[in-house]
Amino acid sequence: MPLTIATWNINSVRLRIDTVARFVEAYRPDVLCLQETKCMDGQFPLADVKKMGFDHVAIHGQKGYHGVAVLSRYGLADIDRKGFFGKQDARHVAVTLADGPAAGARIHNFYVPAGGDEPDPAINEKFAHKLGFLDEMEAWEALRVGAGSSRAILVGDLNIAPLEHDVWSSKQLRNVVSHTPLERQRLTEVAKTGGWVDMMRELTPEPEKLYTWWSYRAADWAAANKGRRLDHVWLSPALAPAMRGCQIARETRGWDKPSDHVPVIATLDL
Template sequence: MAKLKIASWNINSVRARIDIVRQFLEEQQVDILCLQETKVRDDTFPFQMFRDIGYTHFEINGQPMHHGVAIISKLPLHDNGRHDWQDNGEARHIGVRLDCGIRLENVYVPAGGDIPDRALNPKFGQKLDFLGRMIRWSEDLKEPTLLVGDFNIAPLECDVWSHKQLLDVVSHTPIEVETLGRLQAAHDWVDLGRTFVPPPARLFTWWSYRAQDWAASDRGRRLDHMWASPEVARLATNHYVCEPCRSWIRPSDHIPLITELDV
């Protein structure tokens, strides 16, 4: 068996934060990095930094200023694919097959705006519809798969700093949580975060930039996830988050997640 180490990180502009991406990769030595919210066109992606430290395989789906996803790897990537779950051409998904036979799917679910009502806020409806398309994809999924990314939903009461105060806040509303639950059930996805860090233990991945001192206030949410097909989940040996990254120079408001597999 070989050890496979995969990371996922909403980087909130890969070019603006290229220094901390390099710092993270040099510290953690992951085999594969999945990024969301890269905010860069494919032709201006910063390939050279990654090549300089041994990452020579890329699959990217970008657009200027908004959205964008990428898979950067030391290992070969095959059979790339893109799903338009947003149904408007936004760059929110990229998927590949690894040599070990596992599909790796990297997704950036829309945030959904500020008002949790599709009649008043079209962005919220788009988010729910995005998840609906993912549910239909999951129902037909046959390949062993690792699904990673920024889902923009904190499903459990312990996945937010205050369940009561966030019930009407987009990312933790009952309809979002219910819809994410249907997505999970559609393929019997295993939530690796809560497999290795069982509830009600604290496990946040995002803190707002608005907080003067994010660590002191600790008003976090678990918006980023790694889910595995049941057969892939059995290969997982570890899963953790890298919270110190939130304090690095010019940080993302999200932190990286890492899963280790024996394949």
């Protein structure tokens, strides 16, 4: 049976709940992982997502900032929310699928800090936070999935485009936060240490360009097409043989009141 899991930085779930409903109607994911929900747990639009068919929800929110959620048509167990770098920012939630074709699989939903504008941790606290967050991801035993039969999926807005063709111009963005050599190296090390497989690039290798984010600052985002791949789907080696397809829902960037990110939909044949 196939399992479809989507990841999307929605940039305020309450502001864009109609957009979420439109996407769900079009793509019918089994699991939808959202980032930057920007609301406290008690303000999350549960009634709306239940109307979409998501009877099982895990939320980690905070007022006005950050926030992650997992919406599922299947049961959820072992819900965990972890803070990183000495902060309690709502940037992570993990669940285990209790039933369905991927029963027992662990899903980690992440929203890695953006890092501010200056790529120097000595003068930019936000960039130091980002690097420290990545350090703790790499050190966390729960994200070591490379050995054995662990069935795990890591998704989210990781706020780094690690490869040359994950951005419109690697040369011009070399010193821009999200594509600096240091960030690219650190995210690659997190994946390598954990033993993760980059599903999007396994199915669509370089040099093909892949983007999931287009800036609001562009007068015509589609014509300029200056995108970056900031949103990711990683699999444990035990799940990698189930890879069937990975789709970027680019058209959602042109919908009314869009997020600057678009959903990525991964399909596993289990």
